[in-house]
Amino acid sequence: MPEPRDAFDETFPCDFYEPSDLFEPELLYTIPEIGRLLQGLNPDAEVDPETEAVLVDWAVPWVLVNADDLVVAEPRTENGPGYYGLAEHAFDEETTEKS
Structure with missing residues (x-):
């Protein structure tokens, strides 16, 4: 159910990580692991099933x-x-930027 904007004290920009900021180039991750990373958690962090569902969302x-x-x-x-990771060009861009 939609909520009125004024029901919230504050809103924040909807900024997300770039893949090269989130992933280790030599690793592949599942969707639940990606959800954890997006929230600043370790990919193998224990979370309850309800939280896991939100992270997947x-x-x-x-x-x-x-x-x-x-x-x-x-x-x-x-x-x-399935497992997801950085495309080679994204990894190359990350390496070039840090040089």
């Missing part, structure tokens, strides 16, 4: 918006999750 659109800078690996098992 944040992670899915982030992956879609940043798809040009990501790669995806097929699940390791038939019913397992």
Whole structure:
């Protein structure tokens, strides 16, 4: 249900991490792990199922918006999750920027 804007004390800019700021170049992450990273948590942090659902809700659109800078690996098992990581060009840009 929508809420009136004046029901909130404050609003914040909707800024999200760039993939190169969030991911380690040599690692691939699942959607729940990405959700944790977006909230400043370790990818393996323990969270309750309700929190995990919210984190996934944040992670899915982030992956879609940043798809040009990501790669995806097929699940390791038939019913397992997919894994996402930095595309080579995004990693190269990060390396160039830090040089």
